[in-house]
Amino acid sequence: MSFCFIRTYENHNCLQIEFKYTKNHIEIDLLSIRDLKESLETTFKRIALNLRKRFENLSIDETDINLLDKENQIVSLETKNIDAWKESYTFRIKDQEFKVVLNLPSVKKLNLTKVLIAGMPAFVKCEFEGDDLTQKIIEQKSIFKWYLSNTVYEPVDLIEQESNKKPKNLSINMETITWSLIDQGVSKQMIYLNESCENRLIKVECYPKDGQREGIAVETVSVSPVLKQIDKDKLPMTQRHMQTKNLLDSNSIRVVTYNVLANCYSDTSLAKTDLYPYCPLEYLDFKYRKILLINEIKNYNADIIFLQECETEFLEGDLRIAMPDYTSKSKVKGERTKEGEAILFRSDRFKFIESFDIGLSQELQINPIFSRLWENISKDPEKKKFIADRGTILQVAQIESLENPGHHLLLANTHLFFHPEADFIRLLQSIVAIKYIEELKLKIQRKNPDIKKLGVLFAGDFNSDPPSQAFQYIFSKQIPISLMKNEDKDFISECDGHLAHSLDLGVYADFPFTNCIGTFEGILDYVFFENDFFELTKVVPLPSIEKVKENTALPSVYVPSDHLALVFEFLIK
Numbered sequence: 001m002s003f004c005f006i007r008t009y010e011n012h013n014c015l016q017i018e019f020k021y022t023k024n025h026i027e028i029d030l031l032s033i034r035d036l037k038e039s040l041e042t043t044f045k046r047i048a049l050n051l052r053k054r055f056e057n058l059s060i061d062e063t064d065i066n067l068l069d070k071e072n073q074i075v076s077l078e079t080k081n082i083d084a085w086k087e088s089y090t091f092r093i094k095d096q097e098f099k100v101v102l103n104l105p106s107v108k109k110l111n112l113t114k115v116l117i118a119g120m121p122a123f124v125k126c127e128f129e130g131d132d133l134t135q136k137i138i139e140q141k142s143i144f145k146w147y148l149s150n151t152v153y154e155p156v157d158l159i160e161q162e163s164n165k166k167p168k169n170l171s172i173n174m175e176t177i178t179w180s181l182i183d184q185g186v187s188k189q190m191i192y193l194n195e196s197c198e199n200r201l202i203k204v205e206c207y208p209k210d211g212q213r214e215g216i217a218v219e220t221v222s223v224s225p226v227l228k229q230i231d232k233d234k235l236p237m238t239q240r241h242m243q244t245k246n247l248l249d250s251n252s253i254r255v256v257t258y259n260v261l262a263n264c265y266s267d268t269s270l271a272k273t274d275l276y277p278y279c280p281l282e283y284l285d286f287k288y289r290k291i292l293l294i295n296e297i298k299n300y301n302a303d304i305i306f307l308q309e310c311e312t313e314f315l316e317g318d319l320r321i322a323m324p325d326y327t328s329k330s331k332v333k334g335e336r337t338k339e340g341e342a343i344l345f346r347s348d349r350f351k352f353i354e355s356f357d358i359g360l361s362q363e364l365q366i367n368p369i370f371s372r373l374w375e376n377i378s379k380d381p382e383k384k385k386f387i388a389d390r391g392t393i394l395q396v397a398q399i400e401s402l403e404n405p406g407h408h409l410l411l412a413n414t415h416l417f418f419h420p421e422a423d424f425i426r427l428l429q430s431i432v433a434i435k436y437i438e439e440l441k442l443k444i445q446r447k448n449p450d451i452k453k454l455g456v457l458f459a460g461d462f463n464s465d466p467p468s469q470a471f472q473y474i475f476s477k478q479i480p481i482s483l484m485k486n487e488d489k490d491f492i493s494e495c496d497g498h499l500a501h502s503l504d505l506g507v508y509a510d511f512p513f514t515n516c517i518g519t520f521e522g523i524l525d526y527v528f529f530e531n532d533f534f535e536l537t538k539v540v541p542l543p544s545i546e547k548v549k550e551n552t553a554l555p556s557v558y559v560p561s562d563h564l565a566l567v568f569e570f571l572i573k
Contacts, residue, residue, distance in 0.1 A: 455533025
């Protein structure tokens with residue numbers, strides 16, 4: 001018996017009917033989209049009409065079409081589509097019968113990483129038919145098989161790959177390729193390519209499953225052979241990974257903060273000609289950089305990760321596949337901005353409780369704590385508008401330890417305004433962020449007296465060096481009036497006292513720099529930690545200045561961002 005595949009799309013109030021009809025040894029695929037509330041009689045009339053159009057001289061109308069239930073009884077023609085089509089029913093057209101299969105696991109899209117590099121992770125993005133829950137179930141149950149071509153091809157230049165065109169020197173007849181299975185597994189959407197993969201093609205097959213049924217397998221083949229392995233001795237993160245091989249025990253956490261340089265910024269004429277003119281375009285391209293980013297971030301084996309300039313596509317489409325053991329939360333800066341902040345944490349160590357994300361400019365305007373401050377700023381219409389228009393956000397996530405129930409963490413993540421002359425703006429943003437975190441912590445504790453501990457980690461790209469106003473405010477708890485320009489002091493007149501904060505935060509900032517481009521180098525990134533809850537036990541050293549500057553500055557062929565990742569280990573008190 002043949003099959004009739006039914007797929008429902010309740011969000012669109014329709015269903016899809018697909019089957020193969022044969023006449024005189026000619027087989028034709030028939031596909032029809034019908035309204036869920038439409039009667040079988042109307043649906044059958046349309047199917048009969050389509051069949052007459054496809055087959056000349058076919059005598060057929062709706063009376064030749066039936067749907068039979070499991071007891072072989074004809075389903076009433078008045079029955080609506082939403083109620084009529086059931087698993088294992090029989091769809092009959094004259095003497096041809098089709099077993100009804102409802103919402104069979106099905107692959108909608110299957111795409112391999114465009115840039116494949118030996119020694120680096122390769123992963124396949126897969127989109128399944130169905131709602132979010134159905135897709136998640138199928139993704140977790142499906143089998144992925146990875147193959148390597150037996151033929152070795154001529155090396156391909158990365159520049160050719162980045163051009164989005166088939167390499168000129170690559171002429172491949174797909175039908176003649178033979179393949180060797182190199183890996184397989186349930187939900188295995190990522191593997192590491194070893195040196196033997198160089199100059200060979202990669203093929204991935206996906207067998208969609210939902211636990212009980214298996215759908216039709218779909219395959220995808222790399223557009224170009226795997227690139228030559230990067231010399232790992234030249235990768236600055238190699239030595240750092242030597243210190244993060246193992247996961248930490250329940251009394252400690254490893255924390256990473258990293259500005260990953262969003263594609264929406266690196267893929268601009270400003271970035272290519274002014275900001276990073278020293279970086280060859282093929283290494284500035286995000287299709288290359290994201291492979292290095294994933295390899296680097298994944299191998300820190302962190303418990304908690306703070307990312308800035310993280311685009312949703314990178315987080316959901318790439319990191320989620322490469323790092324399935326993590327729960328991720330993100331917050332983009334606004335409708336006009338593709339990037340924002342993201343927090344990832346190990347799902348086997350922590351559970352997500354709640355998010356408390358805010359826009360810092362909006363919070364400054366509506367929170368009564370800042371009413372006098374905003375009143376002072378509003379006296380200067382130009383300054384008021386400039387501050388109000390900033391899209392800087394504060395991402396905050398509350399998580400609970402699974403190993404020590406009742407022990408909670410408040411994770412805060414931000415990326416302050418970038419302009420070199422905007423130290424006062426960053427001070428304002430820091431004030432809003434810290435006071436919000438301080439107030440939020442108290443609210444959570446009052447609302448949940450069963451919480452035993454609630455420790456704060458505040459990380460991000462602060463665009464501020466240690467002597468700056470923002471850094472000094474966070475660290476010293478007081479507004480650093482002595483560091484402020486005279487024209488800015490008026491804005492905090494009579495309100496600086498109640499804008500002091502009580503969070504006792506420690507920080508490690510003994511680095512030569514965390515950001516290094518051709519025209520600037522400095523310390524801009526930090527992880528502030530509450531001293532009462534965390535003890536800093538280890539700082540994973542940054543690459544040497546000489547190592548970073550081997551290729552002028554960042555990013556480069558070996559470092560995928562203009563910032564360096566900071567990696568710390570803390571003892572939880």
